[in-house]
Amino acid sequence: MKDEKKSTRIILTSKEKSELVIEGVVTVILLILLNLAMYMILVQVVEANQSLEEMIYNIKHAIHNMYDSNLSLSWRIPSLMFMGIADLIVLYWRLIRRYRQMQQRHIISELHYISNGHYDHRIPFKLGGDLGKLIQSINALVDSTVEAIEEERRIEQSKDELITNVSHDIRTPLTSIIGFLGLIEEGNYRTTEELLKYTHTAYSKAKQMKLLVDDLFEYTRVRQTNTPLNIIHFDMDQLLAQLVVDYELETEKSGKTIEYTTTPKPFVMSGDTDKLVRVFDNLISNALKYGQGGSKILIDAKKVKENAIIIVKNDGTPIPKKSLTHIFDRFYRVEESRSQHTGGTGLGLAISQNIIERHGGSITATSEKGWTSFIIKLPLDNDDEKN
Ligand code: ATP
Ligand code: MG
Numbered sequence: 001m002k003d004e005k006k007s008t009r010i011i012l013t014s015k016e017k018s019e020l021v022i023e024g025v026v027t028v029i030l031l032i033l034l035n036l037a038m039y040m041i042l043v044q045v046v047e048a049n050q051s052l053e054e055m056i057y058n059i060k061h062a063i064h065n066m067y068d069s070n071l072s073l074s075w076r077i078p079s080l081m082f083m084g085i086a087d088l089i090v091l092y093w094r095l096i097r098r099y100r101q102m103q104q105r106h107i108i109s110e111l112h113y114i115s116n117g118h119y120d121h122r123i124p125f126k127l128g129g130d131l132g133k134l135i136q137s138i139n140a141l142v143d144s145t146v147e148a149i150e151e152e153r154r155i156e157q158s159k160d161e162l163i164t165n166v167s168h169d170i171r172t173p174l175t176s177i178i179g180f181l182g183l184i185e186e187g188n189y190r191t192t193e194e195l196l197k198y199t200h201t202a203y204s205k206a207k208q209m210k211l212l213v214d215d216l217f218e219y220t221r222v223r224q225t226n227t228p229l230n231i232i233h234f235d236m237d238q239l240l241a242q243l244v245v246d247y248e249l250e251t252e253k254s255g256k257t258i259e260y261t262t263t264p265k266p267f268v269m270s271g272d273t274d275k276l277v278r279v280f281d282n283l284i285s286n287a288l289k290y291g292q293g294g295s296k297i298l299i300d301a302k303k304v305k306e307n308a309i310i311i312v313k314n315d316g317t318p319i320p321k322k323s324l325t326h327i328f329d330r331f332y333r334v335e336e337s338r339s340q341h342t343g344g345t346g347l348g349l350a351i352s353q354n355i356i357e358r359h360g361g362s363i364t365a366t367s368e369k370g371w372t373s374f375i376i377k378l379p380l381d382n383d384d385e386k387n
Helices: 002-006 014-048 050-067 076-115 129-185 192-223 236-253 273-290 335-339 348-358
Strands: 232-235 257-263 268-271 296-304 307-315 362-368 371-379
Touching: 014 050, 014 076, 076 129, 129 192, 192 348, 232 236, 236 257, 236 273, 236 296, 268 273, 273 296, 273 307, 273 348, 273 371, 348 362
Parallel strands: 257 296
Antiparallel strands: 232 268, 296 307, 307 371, 362 371
């Protein structure tokens, strides 16, 4: 069965072959009977009608003069030949029709095979004509259906993962909050400082939870592709200048510097500025939080053909190679970052990637030679949303 399925030709079963032979034999018998009947009728008609015989004779005579052939051939032989040719055509037509029916039967059985759950199977036959086109369309339909099912499954699975992650990430601070509030409620503290320490911990855990919920809300919002981007024309040079001003104090406090360069100036392009600022906010705050031991944050924007290439980079602790492919996954945080009190949720880069992709661009990360870089590629013209 399997081997037969793999063949690109339709191989007839022995039952079908004998069906075809029987069809041929029955057709031949029927045609012979029909011919006999026609021939006899013809003979009678011609013999009963003397003038018709004379007319045929005259035509024969004229043809004989033209081709100088044997006059002894009577009118009967050409009419028999004509019937023979007509018989062959009818026989061929009947057999080919039956053969096509068998091909259709094979295609239907392949379809049943697929619909019985063998979604990785495709109709293997390579046929010409309409049947060939039908097979191609069916295979394409199965392909797209399977793809849609898999996409649905992926979405379902990623939703489950999301719920698991969120419940885990909410439960951890919530347990602390309940624990510390419980101590206060039961009067389980000795000094006012202790009480303040407990409330402070509960408060900061509650803030951590709020951050997660906010991020989650933002994440689900940017993923909803039916909320349109608010695309406007803007100057990337001005946008970066404003960002650098906004972060100057914070970077100074952590003993770092922040600089930017843009070519050309002004750098006009289109995009949703609120969302793009969200991306840069996350990249700069990541550089501040995770660029341990580093002192510089550099932003460089330039035009390359139809795209804007914007690189946000920082020195300091690099991202381990094995983590580079995961940092855009939601909730992913490099192991060391988890233990630090950086308070992130691991959603920032997933949100950033979504925003960039909805602009029809891409974001990648590298971490080498002492620099961790995030490279953003955005189409300059973004009149229409890509997703
Ligand atoms: P959030 O942005 O949601 O508050 P987060 O900053 O932990 O949380 P992401 O921005 O998605 O989440 O970053 C994921 C992880 O990638 C970080 O936890 C950190 O480990 C690593 N990372 C990101 N940027 C850098 C960087 N510039 N240098 C070193 N590690 C980084
Ligand atoms: Mg972040």
